[in-house]
Amino acid sequence: MAEALRRERTRLEVSLSELAKRAGIAKSTLSQLESGSGNPSVETLWALSVALDVPFSRLVEPVRTTVQVIRAGEGPAVPSERADYVATLLSSSPPGVRRDLYFLQVEPGSPRESAPHMSGTVEHLVVGAGRVLAGPRDAPVELGPGDYVSYPGDVPHLCEALEPGTTCVMVMQHG
Known part of the structure; x- marks a missing residue:
């Protein structure tokens, strides 16, 4: 880093x-x-x-190899200082592609409130376990296992676990 x-x-x-x-x-x-x-x-x-x-x-971004495996609990994990939220980068954008893939571990408590990212950013979120409230700060949606949401990441937005052990996969698409 x-x-x-x-x-x-x-x-x-x-x-x-x-x-x-x-x-x-x-x-x-x-x-x-x-x-x-x-x-x-x-x-x-x-x-x-x-x-x-x-x-x-x-x-x-981690150093790349031809085949990359990231086991559960491994990878470059970055915790939030304001919420029980950890984002682990699974795959960053290769040249010419503007997307990143994250595994999120989110626990109930303070929501992870995000300031707007780069213009044109869109976040895609799939819930694996638990329940989450996610999306634009003024219109978040409640999601459960298997649910998907896509929302603008270039506006204030949030992610809040509604159940312990909530996990999600997030694809951040950069404009």
Whole structure:
């Protein structure tokens, strides 16, 4: 992640201070992340991805192999600091494709409220277990196992578990 942050910041030709300001985080936090000593929340990474105008996955993308298997409980998992919500990147967008695939583990409590992502982003969510309230902040829908919803990710939106042990698969399609 540290290397990805430096790469993207350098690509934009912005200083640590400028990127921290754009993302609304402390310069010291960004410095720690770029040095590999920080442990960011999903909110911090989303803010940085929006400020860098890149998909979230570009910041947490694992090294690729020809065949990739991610066992349950493995993979680059990023927890939320405001909700019992963990997003594990399963597959990031290959060149020319603008989508990412995530496995979500969500527990009842505070909802995961997301600020708008890059313009044109659409989120697709399939519930595997439990029940969830998800979608645009002003019109979320309740879903159960096997249910699917698609909604704009470039507006404020949320994901809230209604039952313990809720799991979902989310495809984030970037515009």
